[in-house]
Amino acid sequence: MSALNAVRSEASTSYQLSSQARQRIDREIAKYPQGRQQSAVLAALAIAQDERGWLPSAVLEEVAVYLQMAPVAVYEVATFYHMFRLAPVGRHTITVCTNLPCALSGANAAARRLQQKLGVEFGQTTADGCFTLVEGECMGACGDAPVLLVNNKQMHSFMDEPKIDALLDSLVAEKGK
Amino acid sequence: MSAQTCFHGRHLQPLILDRLDGENWRLADYERRDGYRALRRILAEGVSADALIAELKKSGLRGRGGAGFPTGLKWSFMPRGATVQKYMVCNSDEGEPGTFKDRDILRYNPHAVIEGMIIAGCATGATAGYNYIHGEIWSEYERFQEALDEAYAAGLLGANILGSRICFDLYAAHGFGAYICGEETALLESLEGKRGQPRYKPPFPASVGLYGKPTTINNTETFAAVPWVFRMGAEAFLAIGRPNNGGTKIFSISGDVERPGNYEMPLGTPFAKLLELAGGMRGGQIKAVIPGGSSCPVLPGEVMMDTDLDYDSIAKAGSMLGSGAVIVMNETRCMVRCLERLSYFYQAESCGQCTPCREGTGWLYRVLHRIEHGKGRAEDIDLLDSVAENIQGRTICALGDAAAMPVRSFIKNFRAEFEHHVEHKRCLVADYA
């Protein structure tokens, strides 16, 4: 039996994703022609990541079944695009762009400040599970350098040291996601 | 604070960024700014597809995403008589380092893009479209979705727009972190739910595009300019720029200038003027400028100071206008370090599909990394040029060229710095922070 067949016939009835997440995914599927639901895979994985913080393999499988894709095809997408997280992350993911235009306007200093205050290198999570720090590439906001992206959704601009410190404080104070 | 990027009085004859204040993006505001007038006229007068394309060709509008391909000509490649499903796709996957103009268009003037795409639908027979938006900008994606909702509610999208026979559906799609998806066929692959791997051409998207159907892909700024062409007329649009380089361009200027930001001005404006509007140099004398996004060859500062900002002039100077992303570096910047970071970017963003780029970008980065960290060898500089030359023109898409051209141009224009690194194991100039 194909891997896809195996997943279908042995799928449990308890879902990884909430019904709200599934509804959001359905709205994405509706943007594409009939039979082209695979087009919604980036959105589906992003929605799943919103809900779970990262993408465990069970979630990848469920998305594969939901969109009738081969599981390895979903895995290809999840590993190709930089913003998907396939390992557990902290409550907040902070992405810093260090590309040339941002670097010319203080991005490396911003990166160092974050590493110093959080006590982690790029790709690592703080011991208290609060922050994961990621090095990013050009976000298309070079005029705002230094630029941070929090949890792939909130962009913060002109992040000098005081602003970075303030942001970290406010994120720590936030009650979970 | 981020409003500083395009809200300032320093545009020259702006069209797209004209009369924007950050709040007046909604439908009613857009219409108060003469929005949707062009579309209404086109529909009311029943202007033919052929006429629309002819007008667009006359305007000299060229693709604003980087390739500079004449837009009217591109639209004419769509099979006009065919009754098969056709698509218009907007490439808002703005990830070329130094480029940040499309973000401002999406959040402050989204309806301009929508109007441009609907007009494109009229001109090509495409009845559905997607705006593929860069994954890292979320609020702009939400803003564009809101604008779409407004347009649908007003009968400007959907079936029988404003009572005409024209039908056009438009959706927002979101990337999730892949520079390569800014390449138009990789974008199509991503829209189809796959790895963003460019397709080999031919066949071209106008024959085999999204889901195998005829598709035209244009940049955000290109679509945003379209309503202006039909509002003021092709001749007026062309007259703003230069022959063969019609209209205005939004230049994103970043790096060692006092006021980085988006500046809209007619094509053909001297670079020196842009620099002046951006507040002049910051931190030292001008040394190097990348005029059109990191994928374009770097030019020595003094050459750039003598160059006008249009496709043909910059090409003559030895580079490309590209996306109009101007990255300025002052005399304190180490050229080796700058190139190293750019090489890292291309190595990280290579999709991995074809041999020269997949292997070559890693090779280039590793050699540059060694040179930058004092472990360069005498043969490295010629090796870099040779490897870059071997990548250029041999790949499926332009990312290979984009990785190669900075390497060759930095070495060509600043060879002494590279030689200094190799010989003395350290930088010729002070490091940047």
Next chain:
Amino acid sequence: MIELEIDGRKVKVREGGTVMDAANELGIYVPHFCYHRKLSIAANCRMCLVDIEKSPKPMPACATPAMAGMIVRTESERARQAQRSVMEFLLINHPLDCPICDQGGECQLQDLAVGYGASASRYQEEKRVVMPKNLGPLVSAQEMTRCIHCTRCVRFGQEIAGVMELGMASHGEHSEILTFLGRTVDSELSGNMIDVCPVGALTSKPFRYRARTWELARRKSISPHDSLGSNLVLQVKQEEVVRVVPLENEAINECWLSDRDRFSYEGLRSPERLTRPLVRRDGQLQEVSWPEALEFVAQALLRVRDQHGGGAIGSLAAGGSTAEELFLLGKLTRALGSENIDFRVRQSDFAADPARAGVPWLGMPVAQISTLDRLLLVGSFLRQDHPLLAARVRKAVADGCQVSVLHGADDDVLMRLSHKAIAAPSSWVAMLAQIGVAVARSKSLPVPVTGVEPTDMGLAIAADLCSGARVALLAGNAAVQHPQAAQIQAWLQWIAQAVGGHFGSIGEAANSVGGYLAGATPGPGGRNARSMLEQPMAAYLLWGLEPELDCADPALARQALSSASAVIAFSAYRSAALAGAHAVLPIAAFAETAGTFVNCEGRAQTFNGAAPAPGEARPGWKVLRVLGNQLGLAGFDYDSPEQVRADALPSTPRRDLSNALDVGLAAAAPGAANGCERMSDVPPYFVDPIVRRAEALQKTAAARPPVARANAATLAHFGVAAGGTVRVRQGPANAVLPCVLDASLPDRVVRVAAGHPASAGLGAMFGPITLERA
């Protein structure tokens, strides 16, 4: 046609052809890795860059459309420089593994590096490393660092095997080929990925480190495991078959092999090979010399003939025997005065025998399947029974063929189907009657039977068949083994004639057609395979069989054999299933003898032995010749396999190929079961004694021991739960098996695989069955 010029030579290609097509036409080799004539174009390796006049940069030959007047140079300095640079790039991360890499000596990367690369590398940096993967027992992915990302393996899975099991994860130089979550690659065609991989990344696990390619002698052969007759190359080192690869034959197996054909060779050197004759002395089978054994067998047979008459002797043979063996066995049997010879040991319905005009066959050449626009498959476990035919049908579907199935399980055939009529086997005749009636009405023909009202499904399938121009209806193995096989064939005949299409049976074994042509079926008054066991014979000659694993009803077979006074087996293996025989004579397996298989399209394919049989085992035809002489029978003086062949398959065949049969049509199966019924498949690696002992194949997912499968309603009916064990009963025959929920089955059907010891305690492949808690 488009005319262009390559390296100064003019050539024409069809519209849509590429520069690569044109070069192939001229016999000009353009170096390449990712291009494969059977797969979609990827154009990612860039090795095929050629110099095209008027083009500013070199262009990939595989992806460049040929244009009129194009001038192409494949060996100009510009082309050479491009090729050399691509080769340099390919080698920078490639490990210098040649001395320890299996691919050495048959490696495209090596060959092209020598032909198109430089002799030294300029790369002095770190190389990236890829972790090994475990893809299963067949395909080795221990050194994926060698992968050059051509993606042929990914495309093979998607396009030929019909399932995407491998993908390319991550990006850039960190891209790696892998399966989801480290799952195994389970496709029945997975071994072909070894062939398509141009480097030593995907290699054969069973063959690993066994030999260098230049040490191998190559011998052509034909697959003995199914009716397709795939062409093989047996590769031999020191008189042992150590590897099997495909021999290209576009008309049959193209350039592929099923995993079964590719890896069955391991069974040839199983420790269970029978190397000396065995005869029963003092209640035990003991090794004896050939003369002793032959004397023993001859005496036993003559004793039975003299006491009970020749008609008390029955011969049963495996369908995978050679035509020469089947013919001589038949000749021997008849010379002893018996017409009781049959090779159709899995069949249960022989009503068609007296009504046939000729030899049942596929009904068309294999290659014609690729041109069909409508196909109805009845009772076929297509992927497992005929993997390469499934691939051919899959390609036809991709080209627009509409395929429907009538079957007892909703197996995933990995292709888009138009209609799926999933129904219990006892209702297949009724469904075919529905289709027939619907076709009749559609074509304004008199309805073939009365009292049948087609359902929507019947109407839909009929509409499909009526609307096609190149239509075929094919019976798979389950349909041929079905208790109403004759009725099924009769309906296929009627419907095919009504719609102007072909019909036939795909065939269970390598010589399903050859066995008929060689005369290995009962003559007038003779008993067929079932009746020989239902009314036990005094003596049995068993050829190449493990009766309780190979016969339609294991319990019946065991019972019949245990009551016979002489059971003479001819086998390549010592087998528990033959423990009760009175003599077991060691014969050679297919790779060790000359022989002929006639495939489903009627093509006779002859091969020679590639290696000697072990110990004192001998080619079967020789054993029969000698036994014939020993028995004092006339006409057993053959000196060569060619002489046997000339008699076995004379140039004017004894019978013609014809599916025509004269059987009255019924509207439904008589007494269609209202209880529960069994449906059996024969899993791919349980089909014959060789495959059953092929080590690597037995470790695959498809080789798991049989279980009892039923849907939720059926399980509830019996009051048993999935997850535990159940006792499966068919009359007195029974077995204890794990119980599995299988939603792909219709109500009242229990699916239990045959061909394995775990289910050998059961009865017939089809028929009433019950489940109870064990």
